[in-house]
Amino acid sequence: MRILVIGYGNPGRRDDGLGPALADRLENLDRANVTVDRDYQLSVEHAELVAHHDIVVFADAATDGDGHAPFYLRRVEAAADTSYSSHSLSPQAVLHLAAECFGAHPHAWLLGIRPVDMDSFAEGLTHEAEAHLALALAALRDALESNGLAR
Amino acid sequence: MKKARCYTISPLTRVEGHGKVTIHMDEHNEVTETRLHIVEFRGFERFILGRPYWEVPVIVQRLCGICPVSHHLAAAKAMDRIVGGEQLTPTAEKIRRLMHYGQIFQSHALHFFYLASPDFLFGTDGTATSSFGAPVAQRNVLAVAAKYPQMAVQGVMMRKFGQEVIKATAGKKIHGTGAIPGGVNKNLSVVERDALRKDVPKMLEWSKNAVQVARDFTMSHLVELLPFGSFDSNHLALVRQEDGALDLYHGVLRAISKDGDRLVNDVDTQRYLEVVVEEVRSWSYMKFPFLKLLGPEKGWYRVGPLARLNCCSFVSTPEAELARKEFLALTHGRPNNVTMCYHWARMIELLHAIEVVADLLDDQDLQGDDLVVHGPRREEAVGVIEAPRGTLFHHYRVNRNDEVTMANLIVSTTSNNEPMNRAVTKVAKDFFTGKSEISEGLFNHIEVAIRAYDPCLSCATHAFGQMPLVVEVYDSAGQMISSASRYAS
Numbered sequence: 001m002r003i004l005v006i007g008y009g010n011p012g013r014r015d016d017g018l019g020p021a022l023a024d025r026l027e028n029l030d031r032a033n034v035t036v037d038r039d040y041q042l043s044v045e046h047a048e049l050v051a052h053h054d055i056v057v058f059a060d061a062a063t064d065g066d067g068h069a070p071f072y073l074r075r076v077e078a079a080a081d082t083s084y085s086s087h088s089l090s091p092q093a094v095l096h097l098a099a100e101c102f103g104a105h106p107h108a109w110l111l112g113i114r115p116v117d118m119d120s121f122a123e124g125l126t127h128e129a130e131a132h133l134a135l136a137l138a139a140l141r142d143a144l145e146s147n148g149l150a151r
Numbered sequence: 152m153k154k155a156r157c158y159t160i161s162p163l164t165r166v167e168g169h170g171k172v173t174i175h176m177d178e179h180n181e182v183t184e185t186r187l188h189i190v191e192f193r194g195f196e197r198f199i200l201g202r203p204y205w206e207v208p209v210i211v212q213r214l215c216g217i218c219p220v221s222h223h224l225a226a227a228k229a230m231d232r233i234v235g236g237e238q239l240t241p242t243a244e245k246i247r248r249l250m251h252y253g254q255i256f257q258s259h260a261l262h263f264f265y266l267a268s269p270d271f272l273f274g275t276d277g278t279a280t281s282s283f284g285a286p287v288a289q290r291n292v293l294a295v296a297a298k299y300p301q302m303a304v305q306g307v308m309m310r311k312f313g314q315e316v317i318k319a320t321a322g323k324k325i326h327g328t329g330a331i332p333g334g335v336n337k338n339l340s341v342v343e344r345d346a347l348r349k350d351v352p353k354m355l356e357w358s359k360n361a362v363q364v365a366r367d368f369t370m371s372h373l374v375e376l377l378p379f380g381s382f383d384s385n386h387l388a389l390v391r392q393e394d395g396a397l398d399l400y401h402g403v404l405r406a407i408s409k410d411g412d413r414l415v416n417d418v419d420t421q422r423y424l425e426v427v428v429e430e431v432r433s434w435s436y437m438k439f440p441f442l443k444l445l446g447p448e449k450g451w452y453r454v455g456p457l458a459r460l461n462c463c464s465f466v467s468t469p470e471a472e473l474a475r476k477e478f479l480a481l482t483h484g485r486p487n488n489v490t491m492c493y494h495w496a497r498m499i500e501l502l503h504a505i506e507v508v509a510d511l512l513d514d515q516d517l518q519g520d521d522l523v524v525h526g527p528r529r530e531e532a533v534g535v536i537e538a539p540r541g542t543l544f545h546h547y548r549v550n551r552n553d554e555v556t557m558a559n560l561i562v563s564t565t566s567n568n569e570p571m572n573r574a575v576t577k578v579a580k581d582f583f584t585g586k587s588e589i590s591e592g593l594f595n596h597i598e599v600a601i602r603a604y605d606p607c608l609s610c611a612t613h614a615f616g617q618m619p620l621v622v623e624v625y626d627s628a629g630q631m632i633s634s635a636s637r638y639a640s
Contacts, residue, residue: 011325012213020325039324040219044265044292045311080293093293100296101304121198121213 001150003034004053004106005140009061010040014122015115015129018061022113025137034144041088047097051104055149057140058091061129062112069114070132073139076110109149111136172597174579182583185576187568187601196558204230204549205332211545211560212326220254220317220327221538225545227330228401228534232421233549235526236333242519243334248400249511250320250329251536255399256354256504257313258539259456259497262605263361264306265292267494270599271368272299283592283599290595305357309501312347312354316508319343334523344512351509355470358502362474365498369481369491378581380490380574380600383409385442385451386458387427387566389537392417395464397471397503399537405462406442406452411486414444420535423544429561437568440561451569454541455604456496461486466499468506474499490574493603531557538563540605564606574600 007023023038078095208227212219296303321327389402406415429438441450541563548557
């Protein structure tokens with residue numbers, strides 16, 4: 001089972017860097033079947049990367065969670081969605097391109113971590129976002145260990 | 152009684168600068184005024200003040216997630232001079248060139264295959280009500296992938312290749328640190344070189360095909376394309392100092408008139424303020440640069456692929472030079488002022504970029520260990536580079552405490568501000584005049600004209616079919632009399 005974790009966002013905009021921060025902290029994960037990638041945003045080339053894996057986790061700063069929950073982990077499906085910049089794709093659009101171009105249909109998840117500040121021109125996460133990241137990271141590690149992402 | 156109307160196309164983007172277009176029409180359905188507004192203020196130059204100079208090449212990448220490498224290298228070139236290290240070692244200069252041409256390659260491929268191709272593939276295939284009025288459902292990259300999967304795959308793989316070149320030379324994909332004042336912090340290992348080199352033949356073949364697609368599309372639609380958003384203009388670009396060759400990394404400033412007369416004759420980039428002046432207008436946060444020699448009325452100019460092919464004396468790589476000659480044959484060897492020819496020019500540069508990358512990967516200097524030079528310190532410097540979208544200026548002053556005390560940036564899209572406004576005006580007058588109702592397809596014509604320049608804000612004008620375009624109609628008294636969204640959410 002080949003697993004890909006993509007953390008994306010802009011570390012120069014404080015908590016928008018939650019995705020790349022998660023990827024950084026997974027680097028020392030000692031699992032041969034897990035690939036970790038990071039980028040500013042999802043783009044078309046991620047469709048090809050996704051196509052080489054059975055399970056994909058998209059990790060991003062997300063404000064659309066449930067109330068004050070520090071993070072969520074949701075299934076995400078391929079869709080010709082409504083995002084309107086091809087320099088920045090949604091996970092759904094990446095999965096759609098992976099299916100159209102490479103015939104790939106990985107089992108995919110969106111790990112949304114709640115940010116506090118995504119407007120400042122500064123590096124480093126806020127204290128609250130750091131706490132949210134720690135909880136999300138622990139949950140992801142558990143899911144990887146228990147093979148929970150395959151279900 | 153009929154009333155004057157004002158159409159607003161907004162937003163043109165959400166990612167790298169919000170923009171909107173307003174079109175004013177009088178009671179006789181004549182276009183009276185058009186404007187491309189850039190309504191987001193970033194103030195980035197002030198943000199840099201007080202930072203130590205060595206941080207700047209990394210910090211400026213926050214300006215833009217689309218072409219951070221351009222800002223990284225332009226700032227590094229300025230800081231080279233600050234530390235007296237502008238005469239880079241062969242290894243450092245070639246690593247930087249590889250990084251830059253890798254970026255040009257991925258950026259041009261992404262724009263052509265994923266932003267512009269829906270216009271080419273569907274706009275004129277009989278499903279459209281006019282040249283670029285293809286049904287909304289088709290006008291996106293997902294439709295391209297469904298109908299032309301091979302082309303979509305090539306676009307993905309070319310973009311990926313360019314990104315891999317950047318990663319290998321800049322150290323990482325996010326906030327790369329490869330270029331530092333006076334050089335680079337890593338060379339290219341043999342393993343990295345070989346990983347890239349194995350894909351070069353395929354990239355070269357696909358690039359030649361892309362030139363052919365752009366050329367064939369242009370030549371088979373000349374009647375529609377030649378006048379579309381077109382006008383005569385000056386052109387400005389860097390060219391290689393020794394012989395005027397196309398050079399996207401380093402050179403001197405050359406500007407020509409619409410007829411090819413030399414207006415700026417290979418001027419040192421450190422003297423750019425003697426060449427270019429920026430005008431401020433109250434209705435846009437984006438400035439309007441012009442050639443000092445000619446003043447604001449006549450001195451505005453275009454930058455980017457079209458301007459570069461017009462300004463250079465030749466292209467130094469064989470396949471791209473052949474393509475350039477064929478390109479210039481369309482205008483009998485004179486400068487090409489056809490806005491839609493930006494796409495063809497962009498693909499010629501794509502081909503040039505992969506030829507340069509191929510040559511560099513064969514160069515053993517990339518494995519050298521002499522990475523950094525320093526010399527007499529300076530307090531002021533300019534770094535200029537040809538970014539994918541055109542000439543990019545970075546100008547800094549640094550005090551004795553190593554802090555940046557002044558920063559001035561002229562980005563490519565700013566130089567193309569006046570031309571984009573003129574393109575919008577031309578299209579609006581050609582297609583809107585006399586029409587009492589403006590269809591969604593006709594609004595796309597405006598975006599097609601803007602998209603030819605590949606401005607950062609164009610990344611939003613194409614896409615995945617659901618750009619929330621809002622049209623508002625105002626009477627001459629400024630009262631909104633109707634509004635509509637072209638996509639229901």
